[in-house]
Amino acid sequence: MFRFVAKRLLEIIPILFLVTILIFLFVHLIPGDPARLVAGTDATIEDVEVVRKELGLDKPLHIQYFTYMGNLLQGDFGTSLKTKRPVIEEIGSRFMPTFWLTFWSMVWAVIVGLLIGAISATKRNKWQDYLGMFGAVSGLSLPSFWLGLMLIQLFAVTLGWLPTGGLDSWKSYILPAFTLGTGVAAVIARFTRSSLMDVLKEDYIRTGRSKGLTERKIVWGHGLRNAMIPVVTMTGLQFGFLLGGSVVIETVFSWPGLGKLLIDSVSYRDYPIIQTEMLLFAVEFILINLVVDLLYGILNPQIRYE
Amino acid sequence: MKELHLNKREEYMNLSLEIIKVKSPISEFWRKFKKQKLALFSFFFILFLIVLSIIGPYIVPYGTTEPDYKNILSGPSVKHWAGTDAYGRDIFSRIIAGTQISLFVGLVSVLLGAVGGTILGIISGYYGKWVDRVIMRICDVLLAFPGILLAIGIIAILGPGLGNVVIAVAIFSIPIFARIVRSSTLSVKSTLYVEATKSVGAKHKRIIWKHIFPGTVSSIIVYFTMRIGTAILTAASLSFLGLGAQPPSPEWGAMLSGGRDYLNTAPHVTFFPGMAIFVTVLAFNLLGDGLRDALDPKIEE
Secondary structure (H helix, E strand, O other), X not given: OHHHHXXXXXXXXXXXXXXXXXXXXHHHHOOOOHHHHHHOOOOOHHHHHHHHHHOOOOOOHHHHHHHXXXXXXXXXXXXXXXXXXXXXXXXXXXXXHHHHHXXXXXXXHHHHXXXXXXXXXXXXXXXXXXXXXXXXXXXXXOOHHHHHXXXXXXXXXXXOOOOOOOOOOOHHHHHHHHHHHHHHHHHHHHHHHHHHHHHOOOHHHHHHHHOOOOHHHHHHHHHHHHHHHHHHHHHHHHHHHHHHHHHHHHHHOOOOOHHHHHHHHHHHOOHHHHHHHHHHHHHHHHHHHHHHHHHHHHHOHHHHOO | OHHHHHHHHHXXXXXXXXXXXXXXXXXXXXXXXXXXXXXXXXXXXXXXXXHHHHHHHHHOOOOOOOOOOOOOOOOOOOOOOOOEOOOOOEHHHHHHHHHHHHHHXXXXXXXXXXXXXXXXXXXXXXXXXXXXXXXXXXXXXXXXXXXXHHHHHHHHHHOOOHHHHHHHHHHHHHHHHHHHHHHHHHHHHOOHHHHHHHHOOOOHHHHHHHHHHHHHHHHHHHHHHHHHHHHHHHHHHHHHOOOOOOOOOOOHHHHHHHHHHHOXXXXXXXXXXXXXXXXXXXXXXXXXXXXXXXXXXXXXX
């Protein structure tokens, strides 16, 4: 197991390295003079030079990268061009709202997805299966921002049961988490169905049946447990989808999180914030994939020895 | 005697031809595909959308920017089937005219991504060694960013606009296609007939075009169809966020965004463009599912 963990950890190092290079190059990929773009169209030449110094764009490229990495490792992510406050402060207060939003979305998506998937697989080609799978493909096709707005219209505006946006109490989580999780629930449901259907064909399920186990025990005890292995991987990958989706959903629900900050920063061209957020999301995604890989190794010992 | 022998051979060849005819992959595919009523229906619906996207702008009752000042934010009626927006523009006409934009963005961005990804995937899988490692590492890095975030990053560099949305969606589709095509290239490469072609001295170019590429097509087609739905959704999301199509464009996501402020008084302004996105994406997803089931030799009725 130790070798397996060490191997996976070593594998992410080159990826992390390349990701930092890409994000470092971000400002340099902007067509034209980045300093002028950041400074704005009506900035004087002096202003542009100040910005150039501020972003360190006046030094050779490799020196810039080393400075950038050195700062990163010391927790210095630069200052926001808009508020002039350190990026870490801007982002720090917004991390937890986004984290909890994605967390609760995932919780409901996994519960609902597994249930629908398991029911569809056991009631194969019956109306439950058709309903479940049509619901799932619809969930995949729904524009999340539209679903969010329609839910706001129904539950917040018309019925007045839930807040329209912002983050005040636990009630604020219900609509955004539901909206964000819908697409993921759909993917998990489809995946659970096909995985469970494969497992239910196995010999040990037939053995279970022949020794007179109840159908419920076969499906929920033996079937689903073994079908879970690929589902875990898929679920982990969906975290990336949630992180991306949170950007859209946070804008719909005026959520005080990272996604909304990112969109605001893009329109203001606040590059230090954009860079740091991209880095944060990428690192988060890489780490989640690592955890999923390790989990996979625990669930399926064969993987460890490959 | 010789003639008889020839006849027999001919007969045998005809027989084998017939067997091939019955079992040809295309007829097999069609036999399986037409059984799936939903997918078949989606296929015709998409054809209808394509026709609509071409002739739509000419047959709509109102112009896309034509205001009706007497009916501002009015609900659905006989005159305006889907109501009007804050400028008194007919929402139904705008949605029909917007079909063009969504289909164009979806098709072109995925096509660019598929072409780029297929080339990289075949090179990576066929040549292997360091070429493979370099290409796959680049893909890993691009895939380290959740899809829409990569698109937002690219737009932050290139600036907002529909053209840049197409580029952004194309770029984040490339690594996904590259991975899929690479894995089918690897499995085709190790088949006996490719080994045989190689051993009779066929050139790389010929092997790739005649054998490897056709072998990867079915996985590309399925993924291509499914990806169009995602691309349309992503493009609409970006326009909704104000990073894609800009008003007064009748792009569905942009229309929806414009309706947000009137959610209390005129929810139809947001409802109908959202329905249009949903139905279109659903059709592509159902078609993709149908194609997958029809092309997968493992799935039997």
